[in-house]
Amino acid sequence: MRYRATVITISDKGSRGEREDKSGPLLRSMLEGEYDVSEIIIVPDEVDLIAQAIRNEIDERGVDLVVTTGGTGVSKRDVTPEATQLVIEKDLPGFAETMRAESYKITPFALISRAICGIRKESVIINLPGSPKAAAECLSFVQKAIPHALSKIKGDMEDCARP
Secondary structure, eight states: OOEEEEEEEEOHHHHTTSSOOOHHHHHHHHHTTTEEEOOOEEEOSOHHHHHHHHHIIIIITOOSEEEEESOOSSSTTOOHHHHHHHHOSEEOHHHHHHHHHHHHTTOGGGGGOOOOEEEETTEEEEEEOSSHHHHHHHHHHHGGGHHHHHHHHTTOOSOOOOO
């Protein structure tokens, strides 16, 4: 089964066309080999708009994986984790913990990431940083676990076999 994925870029300037989205296309290219990836969605840093975009992709379009980029830091406009918390039904803390731990090996600034990951219905949601470099690194740290997580969420009852 080939899963469907969406990239949502959270950026005030990007949503107004004032800044080129570089993270969204990079993440899309990283996912395209394994997933059918839809067009990149760009929304401003607004809790309700972010939550609605995630809900729409999963509830209306039936997307299996939603990766967000941007809004995971500590500035006043960084609200992606709050929006994600509104829509997830179960946490996936291991994804966020791994991204922070591996990122910390590269930069101490990883400690200020507030990214969260979780499940809505039978879909996985992963918050990634807004910087193209950091977003790509963080996705690479968890990318191999995503298909297995999706398989389990969708009802695969086989024992977890380790590679």
